[in-house]
Amino acid sequence: MTVTATENNGAGDAVEQLVEGPPAEDAPPFSLELSQDQKDIRDWVHGFAENVVRPAAAEWDEREETPWPIIQEAAKIGLYGFEGIAQFFADPSGLQLPIVNEELFWGDAGIGMSIMGTTLAVAAIFGQGTPEQMGEWIPQCFGTPDDPKVAAFCSSEPNAGSDVSAIRTTAKYDEAKDEWVINGQKAWATNGGIANVHVVIASVDRELGARGHAAFIIPPGTKGCEQGAKVKKHGLRASHTADVHLDDCRVPGSCLLGGKEKLDERLARAREGKRTGGQAAMQTFEASRPVVGAQAVGIARAAYEYALEYAKERVQFGRPIIENQAIAFTLANMKMEIDAARLLVWRASWMGRNGVPFENAEGSMSKLKAGEVAVWVTERAMQILGGNGYTREFPVERMHRDAKIYDIFEGTAEIQRLVISRAISGMHIR
Numbered sequence: 001m002t003v004t005a006t007e008n009n010g011a012g013d014a015v016e017q018l019v020e021g022p023p024a025e026d027a028p029p030f031s032l033e034l035s036q037d038q039k040d041i042r043d044w045v046h047g048f049a050e051n052v053v054r055p056a057a058a059e060w061d062e063r064e065e066t067p068w069p070i071i072q073e074a075a076k077i078g079l080y081g082f083e084g085i086a087q088f089f090a091d092p093s094g095l096q097l098p099i100v101n102e103e104l105f106w107g108d109a110g111i112g113m114s115i116m117g118t119t120l121a122v123a124a125i126f127g128q129g130t131p132e133q134m135g136e137w138i139p140q141c142f143g144t145p146d147d148p149k150v151a152a153f154c155s156s157e158p159n160a161g162s163d164v165s166a167i168r169t170t171a172k173y174d175e176a177k178d179e180w181v182i183n184g185q186k187a188w189a190t191n192g193g194i195a196n197v198h199v200v201i202a203s204v205d206r207e208l209g210a211r212g213h214a215a216f217i218i219p220p221g222t223k224g225c226e227q228g229a230k231v232k233k234h235g236l237r238a239s240h241t242a243d244v245h246l247d248d249c250r251v252p253g254s255c256l257l258g259g260k261e262k263l264d265e266r267l268a269r270a271r272e273g274k275r276t277g278g279q280a281a282m283q284t285f286e287a288s289r290p291v292v293g294a295q296a297v298g299i300a301r302a303a304y305e306y307a308l309e310y311a312k313e314r315v316q317f318g319r320p321i322i323e324n325q326a327i328a329f330t331l332a333n334m335k336m337e338i339d340a341a342r343l344l345v346w347r348a349s350w351m352g353r354n355g356v357p358f359e360n361a362e363g364s365m366s367k368l369k370a371g372e373v374a375v376w377v378t379e380r381a382m383q384i385l386g387g388n389g390y391t392r393e394f395p396v397e398r399m400h401r402d403a404k405i406y407d408i409f410e411g412t413a414e415i416q417r418l419v420i421s422r423a424i425s426g427m428h429i430r
């Protein structure tokens with residue numbers, strides 16, 4: 001099976017698919033019954049995860065490098081690319097994207113992140129760009145099946161992690177040349193420095209804090225945009241993470257996502273103390289949280305399934321260890337927690353796709369729950385495997401290392417609780 005968005009596969013058609021979303025009042029009812037199309041795509045991604053991703057997982061984890069050959073295989077079948085992502089996103093139930101992510105990350109999270117990391121930059125372009133900007137830049141994020149590329153979303157900085165308002169990277173407008181000049185240092189960027197397209201969050205007015213932020217495209221090969229130190233990580237090691245240095249990096253005026261007119265209006269409103277309708281980095285994170293939650297569910301499910309089979313086969317005291325309630329009840333809890341996390345992810349995905357407001361921070365809830373479930377389930381899976389669980393000969397050790405990041409990136413567990421508690425109380429909880 002190969003995913004194609006439309007018969008002629010033009011970028012314009014894919015943009016239309018991305019842009020067109022039913023308004024909240026026309027939202028299809030929330031349903032757990034998957035359509036045949038959704039099941040077919042799930043099974044197709046599962047096949048790729050099982051036959052291509054899993055067998056390569058240990059090798060790329062050890063190499064700590066981007067698995068380009070596997071990205072290319074994903075591109076060749078249409079799993080990695082603009083048309084594929086547009087088609088998954090276009091599903092009106094909102095469930096296709098989390099289903100695809102769960103299956104892929106069930107295969108392996110490091111490789112999964114190398115394939116899906118680009119979508120964070122794409123989400124920023126989609127969320128804040130004009131249709132013309134989407135048509136121009138999103139295809140360049142992915143490249144082509146013969147020459148696949150990746151993209152990076154650069155918000156975090158050495159002194160601005162959870163506190164996005166502390167971003168120091170600046171963008172100054174050079175009116176004479178209609179160019180933006182960007183200076184600063186980004187930290188922790190997935191695909192940072194190896195990306196074809198970087199999306200950078202920069203401050204255009206420091207006094208306004210996060211309300212003075214804007215998102216910029218750094219086109220391929222732009223002078224002044226360089227990779228800094230590559231990060232050696234605990235998990236997700238097949239995914240490249242690095243600092244990005246921006247030194248007098250000049251980009252055309254058209255690289256400001258959403259355009260100058262819209263930015264000027266937003267800044268004027270902010271200066272008058274009026275509502276501005278969301279901050280550049282936050283808008284991206286809000287849209288991506290349920291999908292990130294789905295990735296965590298995939299890791300948790302992989303570890304649970306491995307531990308279940310192991311517990312049925314491993315014999316101690318003359319019987320399979322699963323015949324002990326201590327083991328069987330743990331597995332029952334693991335399954336229950338995974339299903340609960342998936343339900344929260346699907347609910348938030350349906351809401352996000354259909355413009356239903358996240359009144360109780362349902363996007364954050366889904367990511368928080370799924371991240372904590374993934375950490376807990378993978379840790380329990382190691383326990384069920386005993387000594388084997390602690391070795392690199394068995395995959396749950398890698399799954400546990402990979403799972404931990406889901407408590408940290410795209411908003412730490414503490415920050416998600418802050419967002420949820422503020423949403424449910426209406427109070428400024430600190």
Ligand SMILES: Cc1cc2nc3c(=O)[nH]c(=O)nc-3n(C[C@H](O)[C@H](O)[C@H](O)COP(=O)(O)OP(=O)(O)OC[C@H]3O[C@@H](n4cnc5c(N)ncnc54)[C@H](O)[C@@H]3O)c2cc1C
Binds near residue numbers: 162241408410
């Ligand atoms: C593998 C990896 C990939 C990443 N990819 C990207 C990427 O592609 N793009 C990008 O922009 N960033 C990326 N990040 C950065 C990531 O989003 C940040 O690490 C994360 O937001 C946390 O920021 P920090 O590390 O500075 O921690 P800090 O903000 O310093 O937090 C440290 C601790 O303090 C807690 N804390 C902070 N403030 C509060 C508070 N108000 N109340 C309670 N507790 C608080 C936190 O929860 C945490 O436990 C990535 C990080 C990693 C490790």
